[in-house]
Amino acid sequence: MSINPISAIALKLALDEANAGLPPEQQTRDPQRLVHIVCAWCGKLIRYEIWPEPQPGSVGGNVSHGMCPECARKVEASMGLGSTK
Ligand SMILES: [Zn+2]
Numbered sequence: 001m002s003i004n005p006i007s008a009i010a011l012k013l014a015l016d017e018a019n020a021g022l023p024p025e026q027q028t029r030d031p032q033r034l035v036h037i038v039c040a041w042c043g044k045l046i047r048y049e050i051w052p053e054p055q056p057g058s059v060g061g062n063v064s065h066g067m068c069p070e071c072a073r074k075v076e077a078s079m080g081l082g083s084t085k
Contacts, residue, residue, distance in 0.1 A: 015034055018035075036064070040066065041067060049064070
């Protein structure tokens with residue numbers, strides 16, 4: 001199986017970013033441990049993470065959800081936080 005060159009570069013950069021700031025023993029080049037954290041509200045990519053366990057069957061395609069700062073502000077506002085009504 002081959003991976004196209006653009007995907008290979010994107011994967012390398014994503015791994016670089018996910019490994020940045022991690023202690024050496026937690027760093028990995030295993031694409032099965034790379035996870036995209038996307039905003040569950042707007043779908044924007046927030047950051048990359050390395051998971052402790054490889055996820056079988058997916059190569060750099062793991063997705064987990066979080067909330068970007070923009071959406072956090074909107075949701076807080078919609079719940080009436082930060083304003084007294
Ligand atoms: Zn968002």
